[in-house]
Amino acid sequence: MKGNQQNLDLSRRNLLKFGALALGTGAVTTSIAANLATPQPAAAQNNITPDEALQKLMEGNKRFVDQKRQNPNQNTARLTEVARGQNPFAAILSCADSRVPTEIVFDQGLGDLFVVREAGNIATAEETGSLEFGTAVLGAKVLMVIGHEACGAVQAALQGSAVPGQIGSILAAIKPALANVTGEGDKRLENAIKANVMLQMQRLQASPVIQQLVKDGKLKVVGAYYDLDTGVISLIS
Numbered sequence: 001m002k003g004n005q006q007n008l009d010l011s012r013r014n015l016l017k018f019g020a021l022a023l024g025t026g027a028v029t030t031s032i033a034a035n036l037a038t039p040q041p042a043a044a045q046n047n048i049t050p051d052e053a054l055q056k057l058m059e060g061n062k063r064f065v066d067q068k069r070q071n072p073n074q075n076t077a078r079l080t081e082v083a084r085g086q087n088p089f090a091a092i093l094s095c096a097d098s099r100v101p102t103e104i105v106f107d108q109g110l111g112d113l114f115v116v117r118e119a120g121n122i123a124t125a126e127e128t129g130s131l132e133f134g135t136a137v138l139g140a141k142v143l144m145v146i147g148h149e150a151c152g153a154v155q156a157a158l159q160g161s162a163v164p165g166q167i168g169s170i171l172a173a174i175k176p177a178l179a180n181v182t183g184e185g186d187k188r189l190e191n192a193i194k195a196n197v198m199l200q201m202q203r204l205q206a207s208p209v210i211q212q213l214v215k216d217g218k219l220k221v222v223g224a225y226y227d228l229d230t231g232v233i234s235l236i237s
């Protein structure tokens with residue numbers, strides 16, 4: 001356990017270093033360190049259990065589906081509050097698809113969600129690093145991977161046809177998920193999208209940083225599927 005703890009501490013130091021390098025200012029490092037050391041004004045919202053964080057997400061989605069959105073945390077006071085520090089309660093890996101706008105479908109606002117969106121919701125090195133940051137450093141308590149109905153990236157990977165530019169690199173990250181996919185037509189695509197969610201979850205769960213958080217009861221990793229017709233997000237894991 002001690003060794004694991006040291007690994008996590010090292011990882012956190014690396015993340016701090018990353019913050020300084022990527023953004024290039026001492027102030028940023030100080031700000032990140034402050035996030036680690038002392039609760040920020042917005043801290044109360046992620047001082048909850050992983051199960052509570054998941055419930056908060058699902059309740060927000062229900063408000064969206066029922067057309068009872070509260071549009072929380074979107075006023076000027078919240079803007080000012082989160083300018084001093086962020087403590088998102090959830091981290092999300094979702095598709096870049098324009099029909100899956102994360103804050104809207106979960107009825108959340110500024111500083112609530114740490115979101116990585118990428119065609120095909122793939123977890124390659126950069127996405128995994130971002131989500132390690134959102135969970136280990138910023139303290140998000142639930143990490144949700146969301147696939148969605150009619151995902152064009154998964155469909156292209158299933159079809160296997162030639163694609164221009166760098167799109168092939170996205171399809172390559174999806175293809176290993178498709179080996180055992182069954183069904184025909186739309187059902188086959190839905191099964192492939194869900195298999196891809198499971199694969200990307202496995203990749204995230206292979207991260208020692210994420211493994212340690214889960215082991216310590218500080219994080220829950222879940223998979224989900226977004227229905228474009230109804231707006232419903234269903235857990236698939």
Ligand SMILES: [Zn+2]
Binds near residue numbers: 095119148150153154
């Ligand atoms: Zn998609």
